[in-house]
Amino acid sequence: MIRFVLGPERVLVPDLANRLPGRGMWLSARADVLQTALAKGAFARAARCEVRVPPGLADQVRDGLVRRIAELLGFARRAGQAVAGFEKAREWLRSGRAGLVLQASDGSAEERQRFLSGCAGIAVYAPLDAAALGAVFGRERVVHVAVAPGRLAAALTDENERLLGLLSPAAMNQDPDGVRQAGR
DSSP: OEEEEEOGGGBEEEETTSOOSSOOEEEOSOHHHHHHHHHHTHHHHHHTSOOBOOTTHHHHHHHHHHHHHHHHHHHHHHTTOEEESHHHHHHHHHHTOOSEEEEOTTSOHHHHHHHHTTOOSOEEEEOSOHHHHHHHHTSSOOOEEEEOSSHHHHHHHHHHHHHHHHSOTTTEEEOTTOOEEEOO
16 A cells, blocks of 8 residues: 655655655556556545645656665665675575565676575565665665565565556566566
């Protein structure tokens, strides 16, 4: 679910962290639901007043979710709950210390599959490219990240699922190795 609130001058604002003041309007995190709500004026009906919808609202929500994923991953890194790089992340995966794996969306499919070989039953997402993952870890590029189980991993999973729901079916890819990838 994604919460929206009315900002100053009755402008619709996505509240991705669910913390903004005001009466919230909730929508399922799906592209078709958002498009239908925009087309049929559902926000104005829910708010019982005129609502100004900013241009590119769907893109604004998607970009906000990508930022939230990067922020949460940064929190996990600083808390010692995330490691990057093939060897370190693979060791966490083998030892059962990883609760979630994030991979670069622009990494090679063969390399991502090789990294995951022999490790079934773990959630794997590819929401960011290698440069964006690398920025979180202070590197130029990162392809593999392992995140320890816990609240941050659960929050990352939730944000990745919301992001995947907002992508059109044509933009969402699922690799044969089970990686849920957000393609742009």
